[in-house]
Amino acid sequence: MTILEIISIVFILGGVFFFFTSTVGLIRMPDYYCRMQATGKGDTLGAFLCLTGLAIYNLDSGLSLTTILVSIKIMFIGIFIFIANPTATYAITKAGFDCGVKPWTKKKEVQQ
Amino acid sequence: MISFFLWIGMALGLLVLVCLYRAVQGPTVMDRIVSVSVIGTKTTVILLLIGFIYGRADMFIDISMGYAILNFIGTLAISKFFYSRRSIIPGSKHFKQGEASK
Numbered sequence: 001m002t003i004l005e006i007i008s009i010v011f012i013l014g015g016v017f018f019f020f021t022s023t024v025g026l027i028r029m030p031d032y033y034c035r036m037q038a039t040g041k042g043d044t045l046g047a048f049l050c051l052t053g054l055a056i057y058n059l060d061s062g063l064s065l066t067t068i069l070v071s072i073k074i075m076f077i078g079i080f081i082f083i084a085n086p087t088a089t090y091a092i093t094k095a096g097f098d099c100g101v102k103p104w105t106k107k108k109e110v111q112q
Numbered sequence: 113m114i115s116f117f118l119w120i121g122m123a124l125g126l127l128v129l130v131c132l133y134r135a136v137q138g139p140t141v142m143d144r145i146v147s148v149s150v151i152g153t154k155t156t157v158i159l160l161l162i163g164f165i166y167g168r169a170d171m172f173i174d175i176s177m178g179y180a181i182l183n184f185i186g187t188l189a190i191s192k193f194f195y196s197r198r199s200i201i202p203g204s205k206h207f208k209q210g211e212a213s214k
Contacts, residue, residue, distance in 0.1 A: 005113060016120060023131055026131060026146070026150060032140060036146060046157075058164075076177070077156065077177050080180060081153065085184075088184055092146065092187060096200070
């Protein structure tokens with residue numbers, strides 16, 4: 001096992017950890033806005049770490065034009081997700097706020 | 113290394129199944145949209161893992177890129193629809209009656 005494979009394994013395991021935390025937030029959080037807060041950050045960082053690990057693993061099979069181009073394309077997907085996912089999170093949260101979805105408060109929970 | 117990718121793909125598939133609970137059981141429409149967006153992001157990574165398992169990463173990258181772009185566009189389109197509709201409740205007074213019958 002080469003050094004690049006070990007680095008890529010560490011990156012991919014970190015990405016799966018952040019995917020796991022975002023999924024736990026999506027299931028366990030009480031409100032729509034809290035779920036957006038959990039998934040908007042954890043999912044973005046998890047996808048970026050996983051794609052970085054895969055790009056590093058792809059360079060392991062030898063430096064040629066094909067592998068470098070494939071790694072650049074994988075990193076392009078990662079950067080696109082890094083820009084697009086917070087934008088989508090912002091847009092969907094603003095739509096929900098303008099539609100009149102009430103934020104969750106603890107006081108309201110006690111009254112019910 | 114291939115078996116490591118298989119295990120990671122299985123773990124992400126389990127997380128997708130857990131997210132599907134929120135998509136089916138979500139109290140409001142917005143929860144379902146968030147859940148589908150999260151599933152799309154996980155699918156992007158799973159497609160790349162499938163490409164590395166089959167040894168055809170250069171082909172699966174384009175599918176993964178298309179999936180990421182379509183996920184982003186779909187979420188923006190749904191949020192634009194709800195932004196102009198001003199209500200997430202089906203059949204509410206903000207929804208025009210004439211358009212519903214067409």
